[in-house]
Amino acid sequence: MLSCQSVAVSYAAGRIVSMPLVKVDLDVAAGETVALMGPSGSGKSTMLRVLSGLQKPDRGSVRINDTPIRTSRGTTDPRVALVHQDHRLVDFLSVRDNLRLALEVRGVAFQPDRIEEALASVGLADKMKRMPQALSGGEKQRVALARALVVGASVVLADEPTGALDRANSESVAALLRGLATRDDVCVVVATHDHNVAQMMDRTIVLQDGCAIAAETLV
Ligand SMILES: Nc1ncnc2c1ncn2[C@@H]1O[C@H](COP(=O)(O)OP(=O)(O)OP(=O)(O)O)[C@@H](O)[C@H]1O
Numbered sequence: 001m002l003s004c005q006s007v008a009v010s011y012a013a014g015r016i017v018s019m020p021l022v023k024v025d026l027d028v029a030a031g032e033t034v035a036l037m038g039p040s041g042s043g044k045s046t047m048l049r050v051l052s053g054l055q056k057p058d059r060g061s062v063r064i065n066d067t068p069i070r071t072s073r074g075t076t077d078p079r080v081a082l083v084h085q086d087h088r089l090v091d092f093l094s095v096r097d098n099l100r101l102a103l104e105v106r107g108v109a110f111q112p113d114r115i116e117e118a119l120a121s122v123g124l125a126d127k128m129k130r131m132p133q134a135l136s137g138g139e140k141q142r143v144a145l146a147r148a149l150v151v152g153a154s155v156v157l158a159d160e161p162t163g164a165l166d167r168a169n170s171e172s173v174a175a176l177l178r179g180l181a182t183r184d185d186v187c188v189v190v191a192t193h194d195h196n197v198a199q200m201m202d203r204t205i206v207l208q209d210g211c212a213i214a215a216e217t218l219v
């Protein structure tokens with residue numbers, strides 16, 4: 001279970017202070033998928049960074065299974081995988097080596113079977129030796145998902161993972177996230193502007209005025 005309580009984040013740019021997150025409370029159960037929506041600038045990316053441990057909130061706490069998240073600037077909490085919109089694959093490493101690097105960074109021994117399995121689950125077992133520039137946008141996004149899968153994270157956060165994809169690819173990425181949640185009991189939170197993707201998740205939360213509101217309660 002991912003649990004976030006009374007999270008507040010403000011930014012100061014010179015004398016101007018903005019506060020995208022005022023008091024965010026959110027619980028995501030193991031195996032549950034949540035879409036995080038809200039207009040541009042409402043704080044979705046900020047929220048995901050806080051949930052991942054990449055950014056320390058001004059106030060509030062984030063816990064996974066009742067243990068506080070580890071915050072540090074450069075890396076996420078080891079229990080969390082964050083998938084960025086621009087996938088952030090390492091250009092000079094093959095698909096397989098991108099996954100291998102993710103394991104190394106977390107101090108997990110190189111396991112070829114595990115890498116093959118993760119790539120097979122996103123339908124890319126045959127592209128293991130490809131370089132990222134020889135993949136389509138949808139394929140790169142699926143590699144980024146496989147990289148999140150391979151490390152065995154219990155929380156997967158995805159920031160507009162379908163932003164650059166067509167409808168068919170968006171649906172396949174959303175379906176993969178769902179599959180991950182149900183198969184491995186992972187908590188999944190997806191920031192998205194795409195209602196179609198949001199509908200494929202268990203529920204939708206909207207960031208409004210710095211708070212997380214259940215979509216069905218909005219008029
Ligand atoms: N490092 C920063 N310094 C100052 N302000 C920031 C910083 N990062 C984000 N902000 C501000 O915080 C607010 C929320 O930004 P955030 O990127 O979280 O929004 P978002 O909901 O992800 O938007 P989008 O849908 O466009 O991706 C915005 O007003 C943004 O300008």
Ligand SMILES: [Mg+2]
Nearest residue numbers: 044045046159
């Ligand atoms: Mg964003």
